[in-house]
Amino acid sequence: MLFFVGLGLYDERDISVKGLEIVRCADAVYAEFYTSRLMGTSIERLEQLYGREIRMLSRSEIEGEPEWLEHARDRNVALLVGGDPMISTTHLDLRLRAIEMGIDTRVIHGSNIASAVPGITGLQNYRFGRSATVPFPHIVRGKRIVSSTPYNAVKDNLRRDLHTLLYLDIQDERFMCINEAAALLIEVANGSGDEDFASNLAVGIARAGSEDMCVRAGTLLELKTYSFGPPLHVMVIPGRLHFMEAKALRMLAGAPEELLSGYEL
Numbered sequence: 001m002l003f004f005v006g007l008g009l010y011d012e013r014d015i016s017v018k019g020l021e022i023v024r025c026a027d028a029v030y031a032e033f034y035t036s037r038l039m040g041t042s043i044e045r046l047e048q049l050y051g052r053e054i055r056m057l058s059r060s061e062i063e064g065e066p067e068w069l070e071h072a073r074d075r076n077v078a079l080l081v082g083g084d085p086m087i088s089t090t091h092l093d094l095r096l097r098a099i100e101m102g103i104d105t106r107v108i109h110g111s112n113i114a115s116a117v118p119g120i121t122g123l124q125n126y127r128f129g130r131s132a133t134v135p136f137p138h139i140v141r142g143k144r145i146v147s148s149t150p151y152n153a154v155k156d157n158l159r160r161d162l163h164t165l166l167y168l169d170i171q172d173e174r175f176m177c178i179n180e181a182a183a184l185l186i187e188v189a190n191g192s193g194d195e196d197f198a199s200n201l202a203v204g205i206a207r208a209g210s211e212d213m214c215v216r217a218g219t220l221l222e223l224k225t226y227s228f229g230p231p232l233h234v235m236v237i238p239g240r241l242h243f244m245e246a247k248a249l250r251m252l253a254g255a256p257e258e259l260l261s262g263y264e265l
């Protein structure tokens with residue numbers, strides 16, 4: 001059996017009791033930290049609390065032809081994943097491949113960033129459109145390429161009065177911060193002649209699930225320089241707000257009143 005075990009949002013204590021029981025009883029325990037990262041802990045602390053040795057897997061060991069998966073044919077194998085294993089990851093592919101190999105699978109859900117954001121900001125979960133990731137710029141033949149995909153996703157959602165959740169890129173030990181993501185979005189918008197985009201309301205959230213979580217609403221331009229502290233960071237560009245959402249952004253995220261004019265607070 002292959003168990004996908006969600007570790008939750010921030011440290012080794014965010015795993016569910018059910019997940020912990022499965023990890024403690026598993027024959028082998030693996031983890032991947034390329035889709036998300038628990039910034040409030042370390043492998044050593046996970047191993048200490050769970051009482052198991054954990055082997056870290058690289059992206060290619062999960063997305064390629066995983067040798068370790070063979071063990072799940074006749075033994076219990078746990079794969080630990082930050083947040084919920086199936087939220088904004090590609091692990092469905094691994095699960096389907098395992099099933100095709102005749103391996104039983106089970107998902108142990110975890111607290112995750114997609115469900116934490118509505119709770120942190122007051123933005124209602126059913127008013128979110130498609131989400132996107134803001135990737136680090138890359139260089140092609142000496143030219144710096146900034147992806148327009150997140151900007152286009154935001155614009156599509158704004159046209160439908162929907163909010164956009166923007167995940168921020170993780171590359172090895174580099175974690176994109178809200179300041180850089182805001183700057184990249186503004187760069188793409190300005191390149192499309194959409195200078196007003198920088199005045200859009202945006203919400204930045206850092207370290208969800210930790211005791212020093214930080215949430216701040218302001219214009220995109222303001223978030224470009226606001227100090228959010230250490231990663232992980234995530235962003236929302238809200239669409240049209242329900243008056244209760246506007247009130248929540250004022251009370252929970254310090255949204256400036258001038259950005260909420262038109263809403264009865």
Ligand SMILES: C[S@@+](CC[C@H](N)C(=O)[O-])C[C@H]1O[C@@H](n2cnc3c(N)ncnc32)[C@H](O)[C@@H]1O
Pocket residue numbers: 009010035036037082083084085086087088089111112113114166167168169170205206207208209232233234
């Ligand atoms: C690709 S998503 C994977 C989500 C994960 N599977 C989950 O269920 O939470 C990872 C991105 O979500 C955001 N994220 C995840 N956990 C976070 C946290 N505790 N605080 C802020 N942002 C977080 C970051 O932008 C990070 O790069």
